[in-house]
Amino acid sequence: ADLKPTDVNYINAHGTSTPLNDKVETLAIKKAFGEDVARKLKISSTALHREFKKALSGLTVVSEIRKYAGEPFMSAYAPLKNIDGFLTAVLVIEARAGFFNVLSSLKKRLLLFSFINLVLISLTALFLFRMIQRSMHYQAELKDQQHLVELGTMAASVAHELRNPLGIIQGTNDVIKKKYHAEKDEIFNYIPDEIKRLNRLIDNFLTFSRSPQLSLEPLYMDQITEHILQSLPEENRRHLILSQLPDTKIQSDRQLLEQALLNVLLNAFQASRSGQAVALNISSPKKNRLRFEIIDHGTGIPKEVQAKIFTPFFTTKEQGTGLGLAITKRIVDQLQGTITVSSQKEKGTTLRIEIPDLNKKS
Incomplete structure (x- = not known):
């Protein structure tokens, strides 16, 4: 009151x-x-x-x-x-x-800072995931390499041990053939053919187990194709289609390249039906670089198999060793090139090899 x-x-x-x-x-x-x-x-x-x-x-x-x-x-x-x-x-x-303006500004900055942190954390997590994934991949590759080294050493040892018995078998076959005058007997022709096949197999084992030193020289496409034609069986030679050769000249290891191309061509003819042509296209997509495409029209390679065709000792053939394409892949790697495959079922396969000028790269 x-x-x-x-x-x-x-x-x-x-x-x-x-x-x-x-x-x-x-x-x-x-x-x-x-x-x-x-x-x-x-x-x-x-x-x-x-x-x-x-x-x-x-x-x-x-x-x-x-x-x-x-x-x-x-x-x-x-x-x-x-x-x-x-x-x-x-x-x-x-x-x-007015201090709420400061708070509002601070809130925006905190949101921005949180967003940046979230992005950084995500990128860091992705980077760590990739690093772990790559590390696991490298570890798996290292184990595979160690396993392959052991297999290569064993294969080389076995191959050398097989050389002498094969030589004895070949000599014995020749003596028996002359003694019994059996030049027309097919069995005496069958034995040398099998000896040649075993020698090729031994050569494959030895090639796979070694890491040869590169011998660089200028590559002339006409010489390379001529050597390849001479190395192919007569039946395959008649069905090989060669493209127009490029003028590009690079330096690489001629013998290794010829061996790689010959392996792929032989696989292509084996995958093709009798009498089907196989094409060898040689081009220069870039300066100081050559591309070789081997194209067949065979049954194709299933997708689940394509990733395994360069794996040593992997084969779908009953009498295959699984070393042909593995050696090819190893040679291409030594030549610092790339090898890829594309295939469609019942349409055929294209295998592409690209190699650089090793003189320019060094």
Whole structure:
């Protein structure tokens, strides 16, 4: 009852205080301070803030951010009670909420920082995954290489041991043939053919087990094709189609290249039906680089097999050793080239070899 209008003040954003009767409604003042006080106050037509009403009921309230003249403001309302617990005043504080602009900017920066961190973490995880995957691949390759070295060493040892018995068999065959004058007996022709086949097999084992030193020389395509034709069986030679030879001259190992091409051509003829042609296309896709394409029209290579054809000792032939294409792949790697295969079922296979000028690369 002793509360005067001037005892309840409103502190605005500029730090000045104005009478409470500029901010309250009559009913709320009556409820809080009594009818005598409310009668003495001049109540403005401005509606009482919801937060202020809550403060009149004894609650401390912080308002939402409101904009006045484009500036953000926040208000705080705190009820002030006397020692008897009765409401005697309401403390209202308004202040610019400009620091929320800083918070908003900080929030955006945090979001950006989080996004960048997420990207970096993802990239790091991807990098680590690739490194682990590559490491596992290298470990598997290393194990395969160690296994192949052991097989190569064993093959070389066995091959050398087989040379002498084959020589004895060949000599014995010749002696028996002369002794019994059996030049026309097919069995005496069959034995030398099998000895030649076994010698080729031994040569393959020895070739695979060695890492020969490269002997670089200029490659002349006419000489290479001539040597290949001479090495092919007569039946295959008649069905080989040669493309026009390029003028490009590079330096590489002629003997190794001829061996690789001959291996692929023999495989192509074996995969083709009798009498079918096999094409050898030689081109120069880039300067100081040669491309060899061997094309057959055989039954094709199944997709699940294509990835294995260069694996040592892998073969789908009953009498194959699985070393022909493996040796070819090893030779191409030594020549710092590439070898790829594309095949379609019942349409044929194209095997492509590309080699660079080793003189330019060195």
